[in-house]
Amino acid sequence: MNGLAQDLRVGVRMLFKSPGFTAVAVLTLALGIGVNTALFSVINGVLLSPLPFPEPDRLVTLHENKPNFEGGSVSYPNFRDWQKDNRTFSSIAIARRYSFSLTGSGEAEQVRGEFVSSDLFTLLGVTPVVGRTFAEGEDQVGAGPVALVSAGLWNRKFSSEADILGKTIVLDAKAYTIVGVIPANFQLSVPGFRESDVYVPVGHWANPLLLQRGAGLGFHGIGRLKTGVTIEQARADMDGVTRNLAAAFPDADKGITASLVPLKQQMVGHVRQPLMVLLGAVGFVLLIACGNVANLMLARANGRTREFAVRTALGASRVRVVRQLLIESILLAMVGGGLGALLAWWGARAALSVLPAALPRSEQVGIDGHVLLFTAAISLCAGIVFGIMPALKISHPRLQETLKQGGRGASGTRNRAQDVFVVAEMALAVVLLTGAGLTIRSLVRLWNVDPGFNPHNVLTFGLSLPPSMVKANPDAIRAAFREFDTRISSLAGIQAVSQSWGAIPLDGDDETDRPDQGDRVQENPALPEEVDDHVEGIHLGLSVECDVRPEQPARPALSRRAGMLVSLARDVNAIADSRRSRRRLPPGRGQATR
Amino acid sequence: MTDESLPLIQIADLTKVFYTDEIETHALSGVHLSISKGEYVAMSGPSGCGKSTLLSIIGLLDTPTGGRYLLNTKSVENLDFAERARIRNQEIGFIFQSFNLIGDLTVYENVELPLTYRQRMPSPERKKRVMEALERVGMAHRLRHYPSQLSGGQQQRVAVARALGGKPSILLADEPTGNLDSRNGEAVMELLADLHREGATICMVTHDPRFAKHAQREVHLFDGKVVAEEELHKLMQDAQA
Numbered sequence: 001m002n003g004l005a006q007d008l009r010v011g012v013r014m015l016f017k018s019p020g021f022t023a024v025a026v027l028t029l030a031l032g033i034g035v036n037t038a039l040f041s042v043i044n045g046v047l048l049s050p051l052p053f054p055e056p057d058r059l060v061t062l063h064e065n066k067p068n069f070e071g072g073s074v075s076y077p078n079f080r081d082w083q084k085d086n087r088t089f090s091s092i093a094i095a096r097r098y099s100f101s102l103t104g105s106g107e108a109e110q111v112r113g114e115f116v117s118s119d120l121f122t123l124l125g126v127t128p129v130v131g132r133t134f135a136e137g138e139d140q141v142g143a144g145p146v147a148l149v150s151a152g153l154w155n156r157k158f159s160s161e162a163d164i165l166g167k168t169i170v171l172d173a174k175a176y177t178i179v180g181v182i183p184a185n186f187q188l189s190v191p192g193f194r195e196s197d198v199y200v201p202v203g204h205w206a207n208p209l210l211l212q213r214g215a216g217l218g219f220h221g222i223g224r225l226k227t228g229v230t231i232e233q234a235r236a237d238m239d240g241v242t243r244n245l246a247a248a249f250p251d252a253d254k255g256i257t258a259s260l261v262p263l264k265q266q267m268v269g270h271v272r273q274p275l276m277v278l279l280g281a282v283g284f285v286l287l288i289a290c291g292n293v294a295n296l297m298l299a300r301a302n303g304r305t306r307e308f309a310v311r312t313a314l315g316a317s318r319v320r321v322v323r324q325l326l327i328e329s330i331l332l333a334m335v336g337g338g339l340g341a342l343l344a345w346w347g348a349r350a351a352l353s354v355l356p357a358a359l360p361r362s363e364q365v366g367i368d369g370h371v372l373l374f375t376a377a378i379s380l381c382a383g384i385v386f387g388i389m390p391a392l393k394i395s396h397p398r399l400q401e402t403l404k405q406g407g408r409g410a411s412g413t414r415n416r417a418q419d420v421f422v423v424a425e426m427a428l429a430v431v432l433l434t435g436a437g438l439t440i441r442s443l444v445r446l447w448n449v450d451p452g453f454n455p456h457n458v459l460t461f462g463l464s465l466p467p468s469m470v471k472a473n474p475d476a477i478r479a480a481f482r483e484f485d486t487r488i489s490s491l492a493g494i495q496a497v498s499q500s501w502g503a504i505p506l507d508g509d510d511e512t513d514r515p516d517q518g519d520r521v522q523e524n525p526a527l528p529e530e531v532d533d534h535v536e537g538i539h540l541g542l543s544v545e546c547d548v549r550p551e552q553p554a555r556p557a558l559s560r561r562a563g564m565l566v567s568l569a570r571d572v573n574a575i576a577d578s579r580r581s582r583r584r585l586p587p588g589r590g591q592a593t594r
Numbered sequence: 595m596t597d598e599s600l601p602l603i604q605i606a607d608l609t610k611v612f613y614t615d616e617i618e619t620h621a622l623s624g625v626h627l628s629i630s631k632g633e634y635v636a637m638s639g640p641s642g643c644g645k646s647t648l649l650s651i652i653g654l655l656d657t658p659t660g661g662r663y664l665l666n667t668k669s670v671e672n673l674d675f676a677e678r679a680r681i682r683n684q685e686i687g688f689i690f691q692s693f694n695l696i697g698d699l700t701v702y703e704n705v706e707l708p709l710t711y712r713q714r715m716p717s718p719e720r721k722k723r724v725m726e727a728l729e730r731v732g733m734a735h736r737l738r739h740y741p742s743q744l745s746g747g748q749q750q751r752v753a754v755a756r757a758l759g760g761k762p763s764i765l766l767a768d769e770p771t772g773n774l775d776s777r778n779g780e781a782v783m784e785l786l787a788d789l790h791r792e793g794a795t796i797c798m799v800t801h802d803p804r805f806a807k808h809a810q811r812e813v814h815l816f817d818g819k820v821v822a823e824e825e826l827h828k829l830m831q832d833a834q835a
Binding site: 003006009010013014017306307310311312313314315316317318320399400403404 | 698
């Protein structure tokens with residue numbers, strides 16, 4: 001490694017010798033490396049870093065594949081049977097989102113909640129900040145009311161008091177004893193789950209459909225495979241379990257199978273491809289940056305032809321000449337990489353602050369050792385990529401001519417090399433622009449997709465009954481809803497109001513079995529009569545259900561395209577895929593209802 | 595092992611042809627030359643006679659089109675680029691007309707540069723050689739200076755130190771006074787003469803007869819051939835006529 005120190009010294013001097021050149025090259029590289037680093041920090045946090053649970057590779061999510069759609073929610077009775085009959089999971093749990101009215105702890109508020117089975121937190125290896133998680137049997141119907149609260153709610157409502165355990169929290173007018181606090185960093189982005197303030201055992205959900213085998217009700221499962229069990233073995237096992245259930249309960253379970261997805265794939269699988277495509281695009285940006293800097297390096301190298309002719313005359317081998325120039329280019333790239341890492345740190349934070357919910361596991365995104373290693377690696381690669389051509393070119397000097405004539409370069413060769421870079425840059429830019437253009441076109445088309453309803457000027461909101469009305473009779477509840485509707489409708493600027501139960505268009509679903517025989521499922525007594533008219537965009541057996549308030553007579557009808565969505569907008573009525581509905585559903589069902 | 599009794603440089607029937615735009619230019623046509631160890635040879639002749647081309651071939655900066663070239667009894671006319679670079683580094687010291695110091699390196703680093711291209715030369719040995727060479731040419735007090743901070747004469751002395759640092763078999767000087775005023779030129783010639791007296795083998799190209807007189811022997815070239823001094827005068831007169 002003779003002369004390496006000297007080569008490094010010269011490399012550093014070259015950075016300072018031409019500050020303009022250095023600034024342009026470093027900024028160009030910083031942008032190219034910065035966007036790559038920023039994106040890699042996202043990929044590292046979202047896709048590569050392990051899930052924050054013990055042995056995360058053994059965790060899978062469980063869903064029901066229905067005859068007409070995949071990945072549906074799991075009915076509670078089926079879950080219990082899955083728990084009992086499987087041989088490949090050490091445990092299985094379920095969870096379902098819910099909104100509770102929290103009273104008795106300062107100002108009443110609606111809080112995010114989860115109905116969970118008792119072993120969820122044990123399965124995930126979540127250790128409570130204080131107290132314990134749910135014990136076995138606490139999720140059974142009729143068990144004592146206990147709840148877990150989040151660290152956020154503990155802090156906000158109870159000032160993080162140490163004696164929180166044993167205190168009572170009132171949710172939907174029902175008192176629960178707090179048995180533990182879930183840590184603030186606990187997050188699980190899977191269907192049926194969200195970051196919540198309270199966690200309540202599923203047995204306390206007073207939903208008459210809970211024990212109905214055909215009702216999904218938004219539950220999704222999560223399981224931990226036994227040690228050494230592969231997901232294929234678990235799938236085969238669950239195939240057997242669901243086959244037996246279908247034989248035992250053909251009305252509800254015929255055609256239903258279990259869908260098993262590795263937890264990580266479930267959480268981030270949908271963003272893998274877009275992120276990889278983006279990584280490819282920003283990779284092109286870096287290549288273009290390298291092309292630009294290579295051109296600058298070539299121009300500078302041409303001015304140093306004499307220097308390298310002298311070095312060669314004095315005995316420098318081609319390897320040494322190339323090494324010298326590569327050291328200079330890598331130093332340049334490393335400085336650019338350092339600045340790029342700063343840009344990435346700032347850019348990733350800025351982007352995530354704008355789009356916090358658009359990305360799963362976004363809290364994991366940051367500049368860590370892996371990202372810095374990536375930055376160093378791509379800086380090194382970039383340095384080699386943009387440095388190698390000038391280095392190779394200058395390592396073949398015409399010694400006698402150059403030394404005698406004062407370093408006049410071989411202009412023909414120089415122009416060819418620079419032309420190559422220009423053509424390569426143009427080609428990359430065209431590919432990149434084409435990709436960007438196609439993406440923008442796709443986005444525009446997506447924006448212009450007719451969802452089957454008019455989404456303009458529509459606001460949505462959640463609505464819970466006040467605790468005082470939980471035990472009110474149906475007539476009183478209907479009256480309350482009507483009054484609410486009247487009051488909201490009378491507000492200035494409000495053109496129409498409608499209420500639905502189950503789902504907001506494009507935001508969720510609620511699955512209930514819908515026998516073809518016209519059997520009406522048990523109605524929700526909390527809903528007014530007219531709201532309880534079900535609209536279904538359904539196929540067979542299971543329906544995605546929205547209970548809606550009837551159409552107001554004065555409103556113009558919406559074009560009845562295929563769809564099943566219900567809107568709250570003025571110009572929108574409850575609609576259904578009438579073509580399908582007429583064919584598959586009992587008379588009088590499956591159409592827009594009035 | 596080299597035979598001390600044999601010439602350091604033996605050139606026989608050396609030719610060099612340049613091809614440009616399908617035109618052949620015979621820069622050297624059957625040159626025979628031999629330089630013994632410790633000899634001081636000056637090569638002179640009119641512009642374009644091929645003296646610099648010959649020096650480039652002797653210095654392995656260029657390859658001959660034909661003929662034989664033995665350096666230290668080893669045939670070197672057909673070596674590859676890397677081997678020629680290695681021999682240049684170990685056997686030959688160059689002194690150029692335009693000094694050819696590297697502007698981004700200090701005096702010390704310029705002199706050290708060829709030594710860094712040698713495999714397995716430890717840093718203390720490099721430092722010792724650099725300081726000896728700089729002291730030999732009287733430039734040790736300027737080792738942290740950059741070439742641009744030196745006069746032309748000083749730069750050429752640093753270039754001589756760079757050539758001496760590697761303890762080469764032969765010093766090749768191509769018009770070493772060409773960019774110097776007469777006083778500095780004379781000083782550099784004195785330096786070369788001193789080095790020769792100390793045992794250095796020197797081959798110098800010059801078109802200045804005053805400086806050629808410093809050498810032990812003059813080799814005259816004309817139209818790519820070595821000619822006797824008398825013949826050179828006659829040929830030049832014929833050419834002028």
